[in-house]
Amino acid sequence: MISASGKVFIYSAVGFFTGLYLFYKGFTWLQQKKMIENTPTSKVRSIAMGRVEVYGAAVPDKGKVLQSPLSRKNCVYYRCIIEEYRHAGKSSRWVTLKDENDGIPFFLQDETGKVLVDPIGADIEIPKDAQYNSSFGRDPPKEVQFFLKTQNIAFEGLFGANKQMRFTEYYIAPQDKLYIMGTAMKNPAVKASAVGVENVMIAKGKNYPTYYISDRAEKDILKSLRWKVFGGIVGGAALSVVCLGIMLAYLGLF
């Protein structure tokens, strides 16, 4: 059994390392911010090979779409998270039962043309499009129940009472406006002799590992990155210093 002050020491140690991690992440966000600020947006018809930044609407390739698993909406990318609220002793928390994502290549279209985008491997930042809950006396929607059945996940617990669960879904639907920073490269599925923008695709590059997709405008992305950089570097450093102070106080050195 760990004493209360022992727990404070453990939490402080966790806070100390979390602060250092945030401090490090702050600089990676700073690098990302500079990269976005310094790269002009290209028109789709004239993108050159290498690192590119483009903005336009998502258009399915030959009408091919996926169906989002929870709300059954047409999309080119989705992520769904299923969580259950669990109690353990005095504490309780949300436990992730499933975190699944899938995507298919789609076109990004601006006023000058369209270019193929393979979303696999991208750091995709989109707001949640749907969230459902289940709890005592409250069933999840039929579509969610169907998906849970295919995944062998039960939303009912003891004596048929509903568990407290949360089902969250994110997706990129056709015509969603997207900001993409990635690498323009030859489309491996198109013959070398083919001409036109379809022989170029945007994907995760080897030389430029940054591959970012967001449905926000560039200035909104930069605004949130500014806060992340500040929070990461200053907040992370402050958290580490405070937690170190607490740990030293626990050890009687402060």
Added chain:
Amino acid sequence: MALGIALVIGLIVLLFVIGFVVYFVSIYNSLIRLKNDIKKAWANIDVMLKQRTDELPKLIASVKGYMKHEKGTLEELTKARTAFLSATTMAAKAKADNVISGALKTLFAVAENYPNLKANENFIQLQGRISGLENELADRREFYNDSVNTYNIRIQSIPDVIFARMLGYVQEEMFKVTEAEKQDVKVEF
């Protein structure tokens, strides 16, 4: 007590030094990247200019049978093409590019006077291809100017200006359109 204070101050100093060094390294690296991005943006224009220049002899061959009274325009185009091919500097290439763009604009406008030429499939194809290249060139010139603008602002801002001076970085010229190119082409019917 003293050891505890020393450790906390030590951590603050360490984080400050790391933060300071990493921040300045990132400024240095991003300036280098910006400078190279300008070179790359220019190289991407150069590729398109070469493609357009390669199309010109075909265009001249397809129109000269029809446009016997437009010798001057065709000669201007040929001269500008030769000037572009012999140009070695960015400025000389940009100058030749401006002349070619102007001459092409005149040529396509004058072609309106020749119905037989306008109906020629080969000419229609070449016109489409060259117009497409012109549009892409316009986009890439805009991209180049955006890259130069970002770079010029950065090398004059604090604290980037310190590294820019150390590296001997000076402002880059933007791609400018000549006054002649801005004028509308007059076509007499």
